[in-house]
Amino acid sequence: MGSKSDWATMEGAAEIMDALGVSYHVEVVSAHRTPVKLAEFAESAVDKGFKVIIGGAGGAAHLPGMVAAHTRLPVLGVPVQSKALNGMDSLLSIAQMPKGVAVGTLAIGTAGAFNAGLLACQILAITNAELANKIEAFRAKQTETVLANPDPREA
């Protein structure tokens, strides 16, 4: 993520990866503030054994796109909600990548961060049957919870 201030949003990704037993690495890396570190991080990611990268950033959110420019690993971008423009700036700067360099864009804010973690796990589950079973179980439980309490007036 681009700043420590993004952690309150990005911890949603950690939450679901913890729940599914997937290990991850968390670090502040910024295209603007630490450009050399960002390039080194992304360029060494394959050799370090990373499989998927989640990039969360707010405002002029160039981080996910710049990471994607430096690695062939899938990059999932989370638009962090900004103060001035409520995250529309983050969303558009992550989503509107030029043809040829792909970033998967999630929703603005905490739901997007959670879903980025979930989607990363789903990508890993393509070649990991145990993880695939855990994701199926997570979804079945979620469905059960919603079906068990359909009255919107009840907590």
Ligand SMILES: Nc1c(C(=O)O)ncn1[C@@H]1O[C@H](COP(=O)(O)O)[C@@H](O)[C@H]1O
């Ligand atoms: N968008 C970027 C990048 C980048 O894209 O490289 N680096 C930091 N930031 C964002 O600046 C916002 C404010 O950061 P501070 O709270 O540190 O001032 C954060 O949401 C961060 O992701």
